[in-house]
Amino acid sequence: MKPQTFQHPEIRDENDNIIQPGAFGKNTPFCTKNNDGILDYIANDLEYLYKNGGSGGGQGIQGPKGDPGPRGEPGQKGADGKDGTAATIKIGTVTTAAPGTNAKVTNTGTANAAVFNFSIPKGEKGEKGNTGIQGPPGPAADLSQYVKRTDIFDGNMIKLPNGAKIGVE
Incomplete structure (x- = not known):
């Protein structure tokens, strides 16, 4: 069925005076001059919806959401804020x-x-490293301050009981 344009009903007051003319009148049991027929209620509801857009807002029936409009121009720069506390x-x-x-x-x-x-x-304990190179020999020890007996020390050498000598010749 093809949708039809809404047709206003004829509306009359209690004295049968036409308040609002329309495409159909009040001469049937469904639509009475007392405005209490079945069609009266339907017509009154349709009239209310027509005038108020179906939601009481007066804007008509809302269609689908449209595409966004173009972006507007940037607004004016706002006032600078108050300086904060130094940290x-x-x-x-x-x-x-x-x-x-x-x-x-x-x-x-x-x-x-x-x-x-x-x-x-703390870092993990590392693996043992390689042995380093041997350093140069140190100077000969001066044992004269420790050994005072001349029978076993001649100033450079210590004479051991087995005849061996320790020191620098």
Whole structure:
């Protein structure tokens, strides 16, 4: 069925005077001059919906949402804000944590007077390194201050009981 344009009904007052002319009148049991027939209620509801757009807003039936319109021009620049409070940062404690744990920094101060405490994990023990090269020999020991007996020390050599000598010749 093809949709039809809404047709206004004829509306009459209690004295059968036409208040609003329309396409159909009040001469049937469905549409009475007392405005209490079935069609009267339907017509009154349709009239209300027609005048009020179906939702009481007076804008007609709402269609689907349209595409967005073009972007508007930028607004005027707002006033500059008030300067904030200068912040300070201090270093609090620095501790060594167990190997394998995460480093951590905590603020024990405030947002404007920060005091950062650091927890830094100890590194894992490394593998044993290669033996380094041997250094040059040190100077000969001066044993004269320790040995005073001339029978076993002649100033340069210590004479052992088996006849061996220790020292520099």
